[in-house]
Amino acid sequence: MTKVHVTTTVNGDPVEFLADPRETLLDSLRNSLGLTGSKEGCGTGDCGACSVTMNGTLVCSCLVLGVEAEGAQIETIEGMGGDTQLHPLQRKFVEHAALQCGFCTPGILVAAKKLLEENANPTETEIRYWLAGNLCRCTGYDKIIRAVQDAAAEMRGEAA
Amino acid sequence: MSVSKPLPHDAAALHVTGRARYVDDIPTPRGTLHLAFGQSTVARGKITELNLSEVRASNDVVAVLTADDLPFDNDVSPSIHDEPLLSDGTVHYVGQPVFAVIARSHRAARVAARKAKIAYEEEIPILTIEAALQANSRFEDGPRIYEKGDAAAAIAAAAHRIEGEFEIGGQEHFYLEGQAALALPQDNGDMVVHASTQHPTEIQHKVAEALGVPMHAVRVETRRMGGGFGGKESQGNALAVACAVAARLTGQPCKMRYDRDDDMVITGKRHDFKILYEAGFDTEGRILGVNFVHYVRCGWAQDLSLPVADRAMLHADNAYLLPAARIESHRLRTNMQSATAFRGFGGPQGMIGIERVMDHASHVLGLDPVTIRQRNYYSEMAGGDTSAPAYIRDREKPETTPYGMAVTDFELHGITRALVDSSDYAARRAAVADWNARNETIKRGIGFSPVKFGISFTLTHLNQAGALVHVYQDGSIHLNHGGTEMGQGLFQKVAQVAAARFGVETERVKITATDTGKVPNTSATAASSGSDLNGMAVRAACDTIRARIADVVAQNAGVAAQNVTFADGRVRAGDVDIGFEDAAAMAYLARVSLSATGFYKTPKLDWDRIAGQGRPFFYFAYGAALTEVAVDLRTGENRILRVDALHDAGASLNPALDIGQVEGGYVQGAGWLTTEELVWDDQGKLRTHAPSTYKIPACSDRPDIFNVTLWDGKNPEKTIYRSKAVGEPPFMLGISAFLALGDALSSCGAGYHGLNAPATAEEVWHAVQRMSHGA
Numbered sequence: 048m049t050k051v052h053v054t055t056t057v058n059g060d061p062v063e064f065l066a067d068p069r070e071t072l073l074d075s076l077r078n079s080l081g082l083t084g085s086k087e088g089c090g091t092g093d094c095g096a097c098s099v100t101m102n103g104t105l106v107c108s109c110l111v112l113g114v115e116a117e118g119a120q121i122e123t124i125e126g127m128g129g130d131t132q133l134h135p136l137q138r139k140f141v142e143h144a145a146l147q148c149g150f151c152t153p154g155i156l157v158a159a160k161k162l163l164e165e166n167a168n169p170t171e172t173e174i175r176y177w178l179a180g181n182l183c184r185c186t187g188y189d190k191i192i193r194a195v196q197d198a199a200a201e202m203r204g205e206a207a
Numbered sequence: 208m209s210v211s212k213p214l215p216h217d218a219a220a221l222h223v224t225g226r227a228r229y230v231d232d233i234p235t236p237r238g239t240l241h242l243a244f245g246q247s248t249v250a251r252g253k254i255t256e257l258n259l260s261e262v263r264a265s266n267d268v269v270a271v272l273t274a275d276d277l278p279f280d281n282d283v284s285p286s287i288h289d290e291p292l293l294s295d296g297t298v299h300y301v302g303q304p305v306f307a308v309i310a311r312s313h314r315a316a317r318v319a320a321r322k323a324k325i326a327y328e329e330e331i332p333i334l335t336i337e338a339a340l341q342a343n344s345r346f347e348d349g350p351r352i353y354e355k356g357d358a359a360a361a362i363a364a365a366a367h368r369i370e371g372e373f374e375i376g377g378q379e380h381f382y383l384e385g386q387a388a389l390a391l392p393q394d395n396g397d398m399v400v401h402a403s404t405q406h407p408t409e410i411q412h413k414v415a416e417a418l419g420v421p422m423h424a425v426r427v428e429t430r431r432m433g434g435g436f437g438g439k440e441s442q443g444n445a446l447a448v449a450c451a452v453a454a455r456l457t458g459q460p461c462k463m464r465y466d467r468d469d470d471m472v473i474t475g476k477r478h479d480f481k482i483l484y485e486a487g488f489d490t491e492g493r494i495l496g497v498n499f500v501h502y503v504r505c506g507w508a509q510d511l512s513l514p515v516a517d518r519a520m521l522h523a524d525n526a527y528l529l530p531a532a533r534i535e536s537h538r539l540r541t542n543m544q545s546a547t548a549f550r551g552f553g554g555p556q557g558m559i560g561i562e563r564v565m566d567h568a569s570h571v572l573g574l575d576p577v578t579i580r581q582r583n584y585y586s587e588m589a590g591g592d593t594s595a596p597a598y599i600r601d602r603e604k605p606e607t608t609p610y611g612m613a614v615t616d617f618e619l620h621g622i623t624r625a626l627v628d629s630s631d632y633a634a635r636r637a638a639v640a641d642w643n644a645r646n647e648t649i650k651r652g653i654g655f656s657p658v659k660f661g662i663s664f665t666l667t668h669l670n671q672a673g674a675l676v677h678v679y680q681d682g683s684i685h686l687n688h689g690g691t692e693m694g695q696g697l698f699q700k701v702a703q704v705a706a707a708r709f710g711v712e713t714e715r716v717k718i719t720a721t722d723t724g725k726v727p728n729t730s731a732t733a734a735s736s737g738s739d740l741n742g743m744a745v746r747a748a749c750d751t752i753r754a755r756i757a758d759v760v761a762q763n764a765g766v767a768a769q770n771v772t773f774a775d776g777r778v779r780a781g782d783v784d785i786g787f788e789d790a791a792a793m794a795y796l797a798r799v800s801l802s803a804t805g806f807y808k809t810p811k812l813d814w815d816r817i818a819g820q821g822r823p824f825f826y827f828a829y830g831a832a833l834t835e836v837a838v839d840l841r842t843g844e845n846r847i848l849r850v851d852a853l854h855d856a857g858a859s860l861n862p863a864l865d866i867g868q869v870e871g872g873y874v875q876g877a878g879w880l881t882t883e884e885l886v887w888d889d890q891g892k893l894r895t896h897a898p899s900t901y902k903i904p905a906c907s908d909r910p911d912i913f914n915v916t917l918w919d920g921k922n923p924e925k926t927i928y929r930s931k932a933v934g935e936p937p938f939m940l941g942i943s944a945f946l947a948l949g950d951a952l953s954s955c956g957a958g959y960h961g962l963n964a965p966a967t968a969e970e971v972w973h974a975v976q977r978m979s980h981g982a
Contacts, residue, residue, distance in 0.1 A: 081234075083225070083228070086383070087231075087385075088384070090466055091467070091898070093897065094383065094467075096383055123225070124224065127224070140219070141219040141223055144215060147216065147694035148384070148432060148433045148435075149219075149223075150229065150383040156223060174906075178906040179906050184380075184383055186874075187870035187875070188909040190870070
């Protein structure tokens, strides 16, 4: 099938790629742009490992077509922070041991970042239900919630 | 010292930035081809026509392989050569790989794989325990039986007798990263394979067989897995072998990853069980004898079913001294996925059998569920808690398991007492009773369960490990061992051991991918053995190098080598006080080897699995949990409200990682027994083949209160820094959630709840109906 030329913005950088009209945004990110931080856990929008934001909306990139990214603003885990300047969520996930195998971690961080953008002071219950679409098979979630709470407190300027 | 510190996972910084590479993230050379399996759509039969013309004609397909195209062995079994990579003309389950498509993209391969036209001569599949028994469809010649004393006589003579049966469902691993492999052809027919596997040596072995080459021609590398849980002990063989064969055929790199649905349909899961039990108790609630029959659905191939079923038998006592016991285990061959290793490896199924007996007996005798368990515990180890009743302390020692092993490291009296106190059990038990008296619709319940889990592979020869350590002349350390990293934090724990041996910080230790070219003949990272085995092997390697460095430094300082110390990044001897890097450089200039292998084999093991006698385990790991739940009697819906867990990791190598294992293990165990239901239809097709239909615990299911503490103890056996294995044991703490649900139902009627696992909302609702109608 003829590929479609897509012009979009990923993590603030203008990018272009060719996409099979049937390919998912997840595959475009991973295979065309080499951004492999977003993972395929299920391919059906149930596990959240492929979470990214598109025009500010949290989406499963396995449920979005690559061609739909035309003209959009995409944010992925790769745009969240690097070695020298980790986002507070990233730092707190490390500090709280809120990860094990790490495969779900990028999606959870992207989802949690979006939560804190919408709600700087979420209750524990709000965190639990916001992240209910991000499956983790290793941790049992407790440390994940604590890490999000702690990061939120720090970002609000409160001591945890 | 670096051991016992709560350091983060070795790759934490990579995980949070999305830069940790899993197999599917490794940049591949141009021209890499992709594979997908075409699968059987029937559960049992013969293939009468295999028409692959449309598959071959599909877009971007390079080649299609059937069994006839395989150059050498057509087998991916980890045990008895009974598992062809591609169907040999017969099919044994829905999902069995029949052919492999090699295409230019993952998608093209998957699309093509669905275009086959296959005709079958179908046979009636064996799907149930009853059908398998009727057809005598089983592995081994008959049931295995382990016995201690005369259980039948003891039960017959007992004041109280209980009997029952229940079903325990299987479990999908649902590692977040699906199975994946990448094969890269090398000069002269050699093959390099990157695999998401807990067992690189097995992959090497099976790939070598499939390519008709010695094992030295195959190198397997595993940096990390996105979860394993036992599901990557043998189930990755098919992908790696298929990729290697395709790479040999095409001369191109070949990659394969299962889409989630394919993964769930093709790969094996936890064995499901049906357990029959009868037991006799005295009037005080002390067990006199118990008789178990285990019916185990093993699926179509043997895989690891024999040791799994053995381990279930070995945990039929859990924490309790059984004066007389008989355990009969039937390993049944059925036309479904070949059930495989899963965290606990049969132990959880065996353990829940005796926990069911205790639960049932506490109901019949009207005894508190904690009390009846304490009355039946083994005796506390010497020097431990002294709160046990006199009749326990006065028992003749040593006390033995039903398989004749002396239990000498028991510590559940102390753990239970501490947990009962810290969780405020007595007050909460009263509060639950009060709540239930006042509420008709939402009932609460508390469940308690202890864990005693045997540590060692029951196949004794697997209890060995190797390591390779280099110290470079700049004082940096290269660490390699046979264990694999699947998220459990093994690499960090072992690096902490290496750093401690050299008296340096862990930053100086480079953790490297598991590689069959560096450490050969490894065992799977399984049986919770990773830190025990590899930690000791690494210690041995480090100590060899340290002794060599000490010799050089001692000579320089004019003191004896035993007076050289390695601490705080310094090497000190007499007047000499130099950095570790200077000591390394000094040894290099003195022409001393700074590279060493290490080896370890677990001592004291002596086990006869046929007789069911001996010492299969080096030691036991312990723990206990208390779970409180709420159940809606109208719908069966339920929630875990609070969990208190106290777990024994010996002298923990890394408390942060170990607590993570306990929390994750508990939630996975509770998931197994509550929401995770596998459903096959009457044609043998797995209907729960994706997270849309198979419910693992989500963040919203997390207990409201989740108190997890490590028991302050140390291993009486000489393990690495007196730590204990922690991968599997806490999984079984989840049994307390199942018991809590049963407890919540106790006010629905006079009878016993008879709950099956998983206790889904539907199953709970059915139990409510049975009890309310006096059934």
